[in-house]
Amino acid sequence: MLRAVISDKAGVIKWNGKRRSEICCIGTTRYSLSLVDYNIGGERPVETGGSVIVKLHDRSTPQPRRPPFQHQAEHPHTPRSAQVDTRVPTLKGRLARFLGRNWARVGYAYHIEPTWLEINRFDLPVRDLPDSFTGLKIAHLTDFHCGHQIPQGYLEDALARTVAEKPDVIALTGDFVHKGYRHVQAAADLVRHLKAPLGVYAVLGNHDFSVRNALGVRRYPGLHQAVADALGAAGVQVLRNTAVRFDRAGGGLILAGVDDLWSRECDPQEALAGGCPQTPRVVLAHNPQSVESFGDHRFDLVLSGHTHGGQVNWPGLGRILLGRKAKRWAAGLYPHRDGHIYVNKGVGFGWRFRFGVRPEVAVFTLKPA
């Protein structure tokens, strides 16, 4: 038995509010310490300089192996629930714990999170917003990635939940299809059910252009036109480097859209040149990095997708699938210049795996700044 002084330095024992045992050396003999009088301090953290009673166990000689989960016999009369397993975890135990924990995370990331949609609502201050547009509600969805991986019922539910928010405008920022022509019609049939008083608007993403990187090489050169035509036939207005203006009671609001940054058809000058500089402007751009090409043109809110938030935000590792540049605008709301950029985590996924990055629909309610 030993009365040990609590220290946060290497030495006698560490106590951080949990019952723990540690290894220490006295001379050449190695001991493990187990708390005996652990009721000193109880469940409360003990200040540095406090003390507890500990028992020394000689670890220099081999210890007989105990069956798993059998508590030590120092307190034969102590109820099992009050006993503490003070064994030092072995390397094998730690490895098993590590593997078990991460296997559970992988199962969750495949089976649950990819279709666990969240609705994120924001009150967004906008400069020069006319009174007639105060309270205007914009629903933003992106990156459906229609294909064989995404359950159709999940997408239909996401759209039904969007309509239930009663938005005035619905904005879709690209990647309607994941790959090729096969699911173009399915994507159009899906968005056909979206309805809003001021309309449903869209821009195309890099997957709609079948472009996988900034080199701009297209695998299916006519795919973007097929997607745009199908969306148009489904009642969605596709903004290809153009803008529309909403007017209410003498006030105005501009909604502009640019083609995907990697498509080599992105033309912000064309999309943003018109309009009065005092009129607030919302811009749809699939890739958030498009804002770097907006020059001095006014924008108050840029709605983007593309990153999927990295799809993985692993504890201790972060968004490991995003490159350095993409991490600048990975997910969420970013103030930029006099406005904001919103990077939506997307509804669908490129590959079925999400961890810490739930799919989302974002709903913005505009208010005067």
Ligand SMILES: [Fe+2]
């Ligand atoms: Fe995407």
